[in-house]
Amino acid sequence: MTADLDQLEAQSIYILREAYNRIDKLGMLWSIGKDSNVVLWLARKAFFGRVPFPVMQLDTEMELPEVYEFRDWATKEWDLDLKIELCPPESEMDPTLPPNTRAAARKTVGLRNLLEKGGYQGVIVGIRRDEQATRAKERIFSPRTLDGAWDIKDQPAEFWDHYKTRFAEGTHVRIHPLLAWTEMDIWRYTQRENIPVVPLYFARNGKRYRSLGEKNITFPVDSTASTIEEIIAELAVTKVSERAGRSMDNESEDSFERLRTTGYM
Amino acid sequence: MNAVSPQFAAEVAAADQVAAARQLRIVIVGHVDHGKSTLIGRLLNDTGSLPEGKVEQVAETSRKRGMEFEWAFVMDALQAERDQGITIDTTQIHFKTAQRPYVIIDAPGHTEFLKNMVTGAASAEAALLMVDVREGALEQSRRHAYLLHLLGVKQVAVVVNKMDAVDYNAFKFDGVAGQITRYLAGLGITPTAIIPVSARDGQNIATRATETDWYDGPTVVEALDAFRPESSPTDQPLRFPIQDVYKWSDDRILAGRIESGRLKVGDTLSFAPGGAQATITSIQAWNAKELPTEAHAGQSIGITLNKRIFAERGHIAYHAETAPRLVHRLTVRLFWLSSTPLTVGKSLTLKLTTAEHRVTVEAINSVVNIEDLSNGAAKEVGRNDIAEVVLRTRSPVAIDRAEDLARTGRGVLLDGYDVMGGFIALELADNAVANLYEVNHTVTPGERFAANGHRGGVIWLTGLSGSGKSTLAMGLERALFQRGRQVYALDGDSLRMGLNAGLGFSAEDRTENIRRMAEVAKLFADAGMIVIASLISPLRADRAAARAINGDRFHEVFVAADLSVCESRDPKGLYKKARAGEIKEFTGISAPYEAPERAELTIDTGKLGEQEALAQLLAYVERAMIEENGFDAVI
Numbered sequence: 001m002t003a004d005l006d007q008l009e010a011q012s013i014y015i016l017r018e019a020y021n022r023i024d025k026l027g028m029l030w031s032i033g034k035d036s037n038v039v040l041w042l043a044r045k046a047f048f049g050r051v052p053f054p055v056m057q058l059d060t061e062m063e064l065p066e067v068y069e070f071r072d073w074a075t076k077e078w079d080l081d082l083k084i085e086l087c088p089p090e091s092e093m094d095p096t097l098p099p100n101t102r103a104a105a106r107k108t109v110g111l112r113n114l115l116e117k118g119g120y121q122g123v124i125v126g127i128r129r130d131e132q133a134t135r136a137k138e139r140i141f142s143p144r145t146l147d148g149a150w151d152i153k154d155q156p157a158e159f160w161d162h163y164k165t166r167f168a169e170g171t172h173v174r175i176h177p178l179l180a181w182t183e184m185d186i187w188r189y190t191q192r193e194n195i196p197v198v199p200l201y202f203a204r205n206g207k208r209y210r211s212l213g214e215k216n217i218t219f220p221v222d223s224t225a226s227t228i229e230e231i232i233a234e235l236a237v238t239k240v241s242e243r244a245g246r247s248m249d250n251e252s253e254d255s256f257e258r259l260r261t262t263g264y265m
Numbered sequence: 266m267n268a269v270s271p272q273f274a275a276e277v278a279a280a281d282q283v284a285a286a287r288q289l290r291i292v293i294v295g296h297v298d299h300g301k302s303t304l305i306g307r308l309l310n311d312t313g314s315l316p317e318g319k320v321e322q323v324a325e326t327s328r329k330r331g332m333e334f335e336w337a338f339v340m341d342a343l344q345a346e347r348d349q350g351i352t353i354d355t356t357q358i359h360f361k362t363a364q365r366p367y368v369i370i371d372a373p374g375h376t377e378f379l380k381n382m383v384t385g386a387a388s389a390e391a392a393l394l395m396v397d398v399r400e401g402a403l404e405q406s407r408r409h410a411y412l413l414h415l416l417g418v419k420q421v422a423v424v425v426n427k428m429d430a431v432d433y434n435a436f437k438f439d440g441v442a443g444q445i446t447r448y449l450a451g452l453g454i455t456p457t458a459i460i461p462v463s464a465r466d467g468q469n470i471a472t473r474a475t476e477t478d479w480y481d482g483p484t485v486v487e488a489l490d491a492f493r494p495e496s497s498p499t500d501q502p503l504r505f506p507i508q509d510v511y512k513w514s515d516d517r518i519l520a521g522r523i524e525s526g527r528l529k530v531g532d533t534l535s536f537a538p539g540g541a542q543a544t545i546t547s548i549q550a551w552n553a554k555e556l557p558t559e560a561h562a563g564q565s566i567g568i569t570l571n572k573r574i575f576a577e578r579g580h581i582a583y584h585a586e587t588a589p590r591l592v593h594r595l596t597v598r599l600f601w602l603s604s605t606p607l608t609v610g611k612s613l614t615l616k617l618t619t620a621e622h623r624v625t626v627e628a629i630n631s632v633v634n635i636e637d638l639s640n641g642a643a644k645e646v647g648r649n650d651i652a653e654v655v656l657r658t659r660s661p662v663a664i665d666r667a668e669d670l671a672r673t674g675r676g677v678l679l680d681g682y683d684v685m686g687g688f689i690a691l692e693l694a695d696n697a698v699a700n701l702y703e704v705n706h707t708v709t710p711g712e713r714f715a716a717n718g719h720r721g722g723v724i725w726l727t728g729l730s731g732s733g734k735s736t737l738a739m740g741l742e743r744a745l746f747q748r749g750r751q752v753y754a755l756d757g758d759s760l761r762m763g764l765n766a767g768l769g770f771s772a773e774d775r776t777e778n779i780r781r782m783a784e785v786a787k788l789f790a791d792a793g794m795i796v797i798a799s800l801i802s803p804l805r806a807d808r809a810a811a812r813a814i815n816g817d818r819f820h821e822v823f824v825a826a827d828l829s830v831c832e833s834r835d836p837k838g839l840y841k842k843a844r845a846g847e848i849k850e851f852t853g854i855s856a857p858y859e860a861p862e863r864a865e866l867t868i869d870t871g872k873l874g875e876q877e878a879l880a881q882l883l884a885y886v887e888r889a890m891i892e893e894n895g896f897d898a899v900i
């Protein structure tokens with residue numbers, strides 16, 4: 001039913017406009033995946049055709065080639081102010097993290113560098129509550145210390161669409177316009193709005209990517225869904241979790257939580 | 266999808282239908298340890314909504330911690346929660362019944378985490394209130410029920426848990442059910458169902474318990490499916506708060522979300538505060554086949570207007586016939602989340618949709634006793650208290666009573682960086698002046714009057730050179746200033762050094778000089794000031810033009826003194842030069858002075874001493890600017 005998507009869309013537009021109005025130095029993280037593409041689309045709706053803030057890619061140089069291809073095409077096509085931040089090598093990461101989690105941590109450090117360099121006070125991130133249990137704990141406007149730490153035990157009260165938009169010096173805020181969306185909503189909206197996506201989401205030879213990540217730590221899942229319609233049909237009955245192909249989530253009971261409290265998306 | 270079996274296709278079709286039905290947001294609240302997380306784990310499992318492998322993972326986690334199988338571990342995803350055995354934050358997870366998808370918000374019962382409960386519950390459309398049958402409605406359950414009421418969650422079903430611990434005893438259930446029904450009635454809530462369950466054993470969750478054959482009400486899943494989705498208040502009066510103004514191109518787009526009601530192209534909107542009006546010329550949209558012509562509550566939109574009015578973030582658009590109230594004083598019911606108590610005299614920031622106002626706590630009328638809902642007097646509002654409080658603002662707040670329009674009748678209170686509490690508006694003081702005049706300023710003349718204690722106006726001193734205009738002007742400026750008035754003496758010579766530097770002394774230039782002086786005086790008067798303009802302004806026509814520019818606010822004061830008196834004073838030696846022919850067209854000597862016929866005041870400085878003259882003038886000005894029948898808003 002479209003009313004549901006309309007409601008999600010209106011809410012996300014409200015959040016994006018709130019962020020743009022309240023946060024002086026604002027940027028958006030663009031993973032080039034289906035979710036952040038939806039955020040870009042919503043931004044163009046919110047701001048009547050333009051994306052009035054820079055979009056930032058944390059590049060580990062390990063994305064799949066189709067992802068880079070899509071990035072370059074969309075940057076031009078959608079007239080984006082793209083900023084690419086190369087992430088530091090894995091050897092510089094916390095050695096106590098499990099290996100794949102360590103690989104993912106590169107983005108945490110890349111993000112920290114990007115925020116420091118650009119002096120950003122707010123970053124829009126396209127995460128969703130239904131993706132992963134830790135993300136379910138998130139606020140829409142989620143404050144961080146400058147080094148990215150997230151105090152999950154003491155988050156601001158957030159109700160009636162009043163978000164925390166004032167901060168002490170040295171902190172920044174993550175803005176999560178898609179928090180209320182589900183994977184199904186993303187695909188139904190992508191279908192309804194005809195939003196271009198990286199072709200890796202569609203099945204080839206019985207496999208497709210349900211979630212895009214670096215090629216060394218992300219794997220395709222079994223699927224025959226080769227169109228959006230088929231993906232939607234598949235999601236309606238699947239019991240495999242979306243991030244099943246993301247190895248860093250599942251290395252230890254709390255590996256993803258450890259990533260997130262130190263600043264992962 | 267290739268070659269699917271008919272059975273699979275049917276399953277897909279059914280699942281698709283559920284996914285397409287509108288999702289309902291529910292919250293599960295109640296006292297800590299009354300089994301909320303366990304209920305959620307059960308709901309997920311019994312409706313087949315758990316991802317593959319989750320049950321095994323929970324079994325493994327439970328085993329590692331040396332516990333029996335613990336459903337709560339499904340929810341308590343965080344390490345910290347598992348270690349402490351309590352839920353810290355609201356977690357939102359999704360599940361489906363055969364009828365529709367749900368998102369459930371687990372609101373922590375622990376007192377310390379009330380702000381998390383509020384955060385979760387505020388977005389819910391319906392609630393399950395958990396009560397342990399052995400303990401009944403304890404303090405936290407009562408407080409949660411009250412907060413549901415304040416947060417506007419109207420649909421509540423009560424889940425009486427741990428029935429297995431009382432051997433499914435109907436009598437014990439009835440006792441608790443009666444107690445909770447009476448309490449909710451005190452809040453104006455009628456529960457949609459009161460359900461005896463065992464969350465741990467899955468009794469009356471998705472399937473009917475055989476042990477409760479004395480109960481014929483719904484199971485939890487049936488009660489959920491009976492909730493109605495919340496609909497946007499499209500049929501109520503229009504409230505469109507401005508969130509931002511975009512000037513990407515020549516269009517000036519007012520962006521925001523319609524909180525209630527509807528609007529369409531061609532509608533005339535009024536904007537509070539200020540009451541400026543304009544007509545909607547378009548509803549903007551990107552990537553639309555054609556632009557919409559109407560919009561309704563819940564939509565985030567952008568509009569353009571037929572004229573440029575002063576409208577910015579925090580202003581609220583409405584239809585003139587259904588205006589919000591505009592008040593400086595409001596009585597609210599609030600819940601307070603801060604560990605620093607709220608006291609009388611405290612200053613806070615009030616946020617209502619996108620508007621922010623500084624407010625001061627004028628009075629604490631009462632604090633609610635959560636045990637029996639009675640209201641008691643109190644000196645302060647402590648953490649997690651619910652109280653009735655009177656707030657006063659300096660700037661007028663456009664607001665509705667919560668019972669009239671929920672979304673523009675509630676807001677939050679901030680202290681420094683943080684939200685400290687939420688409120689709903691109960692009563693709005695009567696000193697409201699909404700929507701009576703059309704001005705482009707949001708700061709109205711009435712407000713300036715209220716802030717300054719006097720109106721703005723122009724005291725125009727006319728008379729011969731040497732009649733004492735400047736002396737009177739400066740004396741009056743000093744006297745008014747010392748009385749705390751907003752005052753400024755505007756001097757003809759000063760203007761000639763700047764704004765009027767290009768003007769000479771021809772008849773034409775003199776007329777222009779006076780016109781400009783009158784216009785400048787008007788701006789000062791608009792700004793709420795008392796302007797004292799002193800200049801010879803010898804011609805009636807010029808003074809009439811100055812009066813026309815300033816309207817009722819123009820006060821002509823004739824500083825009368827005989828030519829002989831003025832000439833004998835001759836403070837600048839001008840008469841001497843004029844008599845010697847060194848100055849052409851000198852008023853009174855070689856050019857006419859047309860004395861006023863109907864001046865508001867005439868002061869004969871030839872007869873009065875300097876102090877007497879000033880006292881007379883001051884008395885007139887005080888009367889005209891301050892005392893005269895207060896202020897009527899239509900100026």
